[in-house]
Amino acid sequence: MMPSRHEIHHRLQEILHLAAAWITHLDDLLPANRADAKNNWGAPTPDAVEDKVMAESATLLHVAYRAIVADRGVEEGVEDGCASLREALATRARLERERHTSLLRRAPHVVWPLGITHAVLQRFGIMDKQFHELLQGCLNLGWGERVDRPLFRSLEIRWASGVLNGCRPDADDLIAMAPACTLPSLVARREDAYALTHTLFYATDFGAYPLPDCVSTQRVTASLDALLAWQLWEDDLDLVGELLAAAYACALPSRYSDMALTAVWSELNRPVVRGPFAAHIRHRMNSIYDVEVFGSCYHTTLVAGILCATYLAAPPVNSPQNQTPGPDRALVTEEALESLRLVNQPERLSASWVTGIDGVLEPTQTVIACVLDGALASAYRADDLRTVAVLHQRLKRYGVTTATSLAAAVALDFRTRHG
Structure with a gap:
């Protein structure tokens, strides 16, 4: 928490x-020995x-x-x-x-x-x-x-x-x-x-x-x-x-x-x-x-x-989070793990945010949107457009629109138009 x-x-x-x-x-x-240190590029x-x-x-x-x-x-x-x-x-x-x-x-x-x-x-x-x-x-x-x-x-x-x-x-x-x-x-x-x-x-x-x-x-x-x-x-x-x-x-x-x-x-x-x-x-x-x-x-x-x-x-800030009741909380971690599998990165299953996400008390849609946003960026960087399309549809299924999902839609359209 x-x-x-x-x-x-x-x-x-x-x-x-x-x-x-x-x-x-x-x-x-x-x-x-500072006198021996050389100011080389990158050093x-x-x-x-x-x-x-x-x-x-x-x-x-x-x-x-x-x-x-x-x-x-x-x-x-x-x-x-x-x-x-x-x-x-x-x-x-x-x-x-x-x-x-x-x-x-x-x-x-x-x-x-x-x-x-x-x-x-x-x-x-x-x-x-x-x-x-x-x-x-x-x-x-x-x-x-x-x-x-x-x-x-x-x-x-x-x-x-x-x-x-x-x-x-x-x-x-x-x-x-x-x-x-x-x-x-x-x-x-x-x-x-x-x-x-x-x-x-x-x-x-x-x-x-x-x-x-x-x-x-x-x-x-x-x-x-x-x-x-x-x-x-x-x-x-x-x-x-x-x-x-x-x-x-x-x-x-x-x-x-x-x-x-x-x-x-x-x-x-x-x-x-x-x-x-x-x-x-x-x-x-x-x-x-x-x-x-x-x-x-x-x-x-x-x-x-x-x-x-x-x-x-900082003064308190009210974040604009989706308060609609979400799916079972266990789905959050499963969504993270499935997204990791989709983008072929099983070695990241021990990443700090994957294990820490179980304690998050935010609305479930917000958590899943964050997970899928990251997965979208990772998949696009790997030039895996099929997975980008799948993840984009998942975001739409949970009813959350993000800057990344909008960019993904634009990118997919651009790639379709220009082969």
């Missing part, structure tokens, strides 16, 4: 303390990895602190966890100040990720006036926005500037250039889902501000639910966590979010949360200071913390 607020509080507290421990022991978790230097870990940990602290400020019954342990992570980041920032200062003077366009750690610490009264002026100068120079990069990376710079100056991100002009919705989950890339979540995060400062007026909440929610069903099917806890965090942060009326959180909670509640490419180290997942476990799983673990924080800070 859906985790209680107390369970989510406790998990956030655990992750805050774990992030603090990782920052404290970062030298042991990165290659020892960032340990310094770059360190800066990324610090920025993402600072982001967790930023969002967790917002949950405290929102004062929706956040428990005292979360404040203790924030204090622990704040001190670890402050200590590390002092150690790296000279390197960061030198880098920003030479290359002011790399203001992120170096700037966000300082900006977050500043909110806690840990101020470095000279470094602040350097960061502000880098932002004013504007070179960071001249780099050819995805739109959400430009939003990242605007967000960092907003955090630094304690104001809403100046993002409306960039949001206006964004697609109205993402590609259908039938053909979307993992990067498309990542771009959607981060656009929502940065445009709203993780839910501190409402979405810009030019954003269609209905379209964004439909896209997010389609991607969430697909990523549940892929068993990618990293993107599932980000999609859920975006749904809660932006108070989107998601059909699938509570169901998905229930289905994967047992995995998110582990000491270290499995990363998308960490299947080969499952047996070592409790070793929090294992270098390979850290490298493969730290990001997904921090994402789980951000998810917990956005959930706790």
Whole structure:
């Protein structure tokens, strides 16, 4: 069943303390001889990895602190966890100040990720006036926005500037250039889902501000639910966590979010949360200071913390779920297993969402729609149009229309017309 607020509080507290421990022991978790590290394509230097870990940990602290400020019954342990992570980041920032200062003077366009750690610490009264002026100068120079990069990376710079100056991100002009919705989950890339979540995060400062007026909440929610069903099917806890965090942060009326959180909670509640490419180290997942476990799983673990924080800070949302009495609940799991067999993926029968789905208390049609949405995306990607047609008919049988089922109908018609 859906985790209680107390369970989510406790998990956030655990992750805050774990992030603090990782920052404290970062030298042991990165290659020892930094002078020998080469900045090859696809192989960032340990310094770059360190800066990324610090920025993402600072982001967790930023969002967790917002949950405290929102004062929706956040428990005292979360404040203790924030204090622990704040001190670890402050200590590390002092150690790296000279390197960061030198880098920003030479290359002011790399203001992120170096700037966000300082900006977050500043909110806690840990101020470095000279470094602040350097960061502000880098932002004013504007070179960071001249780099050819995805739109959400430009939003990242605007967000960092907003955090630094304690104001809403100046993002409306960039949001206006964004697609109205993402590609259908039938053909979307993992990067498309990542771009959607981060656009929502940065445009709203993780839910501190409402979405810009030019954003269609209905379209964004439909896209997010389609991607969430697909990523549940892929068993990618990293993107599932980000999609859920975006749904809660932006108070989107998601059909699938509570169901998905229930289905994967047992995995998110582990000491270290499995990363998308960490299947080969499952047996070592409790070793929090294992270098390979850290490298493969730290990001997904921090994402789980951000998810917990956005959930706790968010106002309640009434999801538009189908309340029509559904078939016997045992059919839900059977539908999931049959769909897995249809798309020839029996090895996924042990996926976390398949076993976790038994505890879901949502209306049965909603659960089955999510399962079939994911199966549709998987079958289409395998170019198995026969199975796509079968799954599409099953969705129609349960009387639920989704963005993925509509896209599947369009895709099948397109393929028929064009051979």
